[in-house]
Amino acid sequence: MKQFLLRIKRVNNERGAALIVVLMVFLVICILGAAITGLAANNMKMSSNERSSQSSYYIAESGVTQRVNEIGPTLKDVYGLAVNGTDFFNKVDSALELGIEKEYRNFQSSLGQNPVAKVKIERVSSDTIISYSNDYKITSVGTIGNSSRKVTKIIHVAWKPKSTVTIPADTVLFSKDDFLVKNYKITGSVGSNGTITLQGGQASISGNVYNKVGTSLTMPAFPTFTIPATAVNYQDTSLKMDHDKVFNTLTVASNSTLTIDVGKTNKNLIVNNLNLLSYGKIRIIGDGKLSIYAKNITLSGYNVINTDGNIEKLYIFLEGSGSTLNNGLIYGSMYANNTSLTVNNDSGIQGHLITNGSNIYINGAALTYSKMIYAPNATVTINASVTGAIICKTISSSGNDDNIKFQFVQINYDNSPLYVDNGKGLSPVKDMITQEPVKESN
Numbered sequence: 029m030k031q032f033l034l035r036i037k038r039v040n041n042e043r044g045a046a047l048i049v050v051l052m053v054f055l056v057i058c059i060l061g062a063a064i065t066g067l068a069a070n071n072m073k074m075s076s077n078e079r080s081s082q083s084s085y086y087i088a089e090s091g092v093t094q095r096v097n098e099i100g101p102t103l104k105d106v107y108g109l110a111v112n113g114t115d116f117f118n119k120v121d122s123a124l125e126l127g128i129e130k131e132y133r134n135f136q137s138s139l140g141q142n143p144v145a146k147v148k149i150e151r152v153s154s155d156t157i158i159s160y161s162n163d164y165k166i167t168s169v170g171t172i173g174n175s176s177r178k179v180t181k182i183i184h185v186a187w188k189p190k191s192t193v194t195i196p197a198d199t200v201l202f203s204k205d206d207f208l209v210k211n212y213k214i215t216g217s218v219g220s221n222g223t224i225t226l227q228g229g230q231a232s233i234s235g236n237v238y239n240k241v242g243t244s245l246t247m248p249a250f251p252t253f254t255i256p257a258t259a260v261n262y263q264d265t266s267l268k269m270d271h272d273k274v275f276n277t278l279t280v281a282s283n284s285t286l287t288i289d290v291g292k293t294n295k296n297l298i299v300n301n302l303n304l305l306s307y308g309k310i311r312i313i314g315d316g317k318l319s320i321y322a323k324n325i326t327l328s329g330y331n332v333i334n335t336d337g338n339i340e341k342l343y344i345f346l347e348g349s350g351s352t353l354n355n356g357l358i359y360g361s362m363y364a365n366n367t368s369l370t371v372n373n374d375s376g377i378q379g380h381l382i383t384n385g386s387n388i389y390i391n392g393a394a395l396t397y398s399k400m401i402y403a404p405n406a407t408v409t410i411n412a413s414v415t416g417a418i419i420c421k422t423i424s425s426s427g428n429d430d431n432i433k434f435q436f437v438q439i440n441y442d443n444s445p446l447y448v449d450n451g452k453g454l455s456p457v458k459d460m461i462t463q464e465p466v467k468e469s470n
């Protein structure tokens with residue numbers, strides 16, 4: 029009997045222990061279930077917040093894009109009205125409505141919310157010291173629901189010098205003074221403030237002849253730039269331009285190549301002296317273009333600037349003498365403040381040429397590249413065939429070579445440091461604006 033009672037008591041104790049274990053397991057399952065449910069809910073909330081945050085970033089970025097797309101046509105209109113660089117930038121500041129916030133709501137609703145981008149433009153200080161460029165910052169805040177993100181983009185707006193003369197669209201030769209067409213053929217029209225006369229059996233003009241036009245030819249202001257006293261000298265085989273650079277003297281050693289990487293946007297290189305020793309070369313890489321602003325350029329012999337030969341990638345603004353430019357080849361266009369130049373295929377400037385000098389000599393074989401020569405105070409002496417357009421004070425030719433030909437080719441002024449109005453109301457905007465990448469801002 030006693031043994032039986034002990035067995036019953038033992039069974040009851042085991043049942044009680046089992047119940048406790050079951051209850052504990054159940055409690056653990058409940059806790060785990062609650063935790064998992066809470067975690068899932070939290071993850072859903074976080075996922076929703078992340079989607080809203082990411083969406084607001086894209087809305088902000090889209091606001092920048094829409095504002096930039098509006099700037100191009102605005103610059104074209106402003107450029108057409110501007111008479112000089114100062115007037116241009118004053119008009120740009122006004123047209124861009126600096127400091128005024130614009131809202132863009134043309135987005136699809138997301139998560140039941142209507143997105144909005146608030147965008148404004150501000151003028152910011154520039155790291156360049158030339159008079160042809162201003163910098164602007166576009167700030168865009170994208171908002172969807174309670175989530176907002178802000179991005180910024182820096183844009184560089186550049187003034188392209190332009191002449192005050194309107195000439196017929198197909199003009200290949202235009203002069204201030206009388207000029208004589210001596211025994212050569214002209215495909216295109218010619219114009220003059222004086223009188224145009226044909227002489228010789230080979231002399232012919234296929235287009236129109238515009239005598240006594242009466243238009244003025246003036247030089248646009250040369251860009252001003254001052255080299256800081258703190259500017260250092262530079263000599264190396266590579267130069268990475270993550271922004272505009274300023275040097276006192278930049279030297280390319282003999283038998284050496286300096287590779288300049290401009291990156292994805294146009295860059296300015298400002299120097300007192302650009303010196304290339306014998307057989308020294310400069311190569312330009314990157315997607316952007318390079319503008320060199322130099323007080324003086326010295327080529328010692330057998331030099332090449334822009335070895336890849338793409339004349340659209342290089343502009344040179346030369347303030348001083350160009351007496352040594354024909355000691356090498358320059359694949360680019362030049363605005364020379366006050367220098368006389370010789371143009372041929374074997375040396376010197378291969379692109380467009382703008383100068384305030386008094387003489388330009390064109391000789392040798394037919395010029396390889398179509399070019400615009402704008403020299404309103406120069407006598408242009410021509411003894412080689414030319415395609416493009418020449419605008420000058422007067423034109424001279426020996427007339428001894430009846431193989432010389434002049435042929436009009438429409439100049440793409442997006443690839444020239446000077447714009448000449450051809451009477452069609454066009455404006456070059458391709459190089460007037462360059463952009464840096466969008467960056468997120470706090």
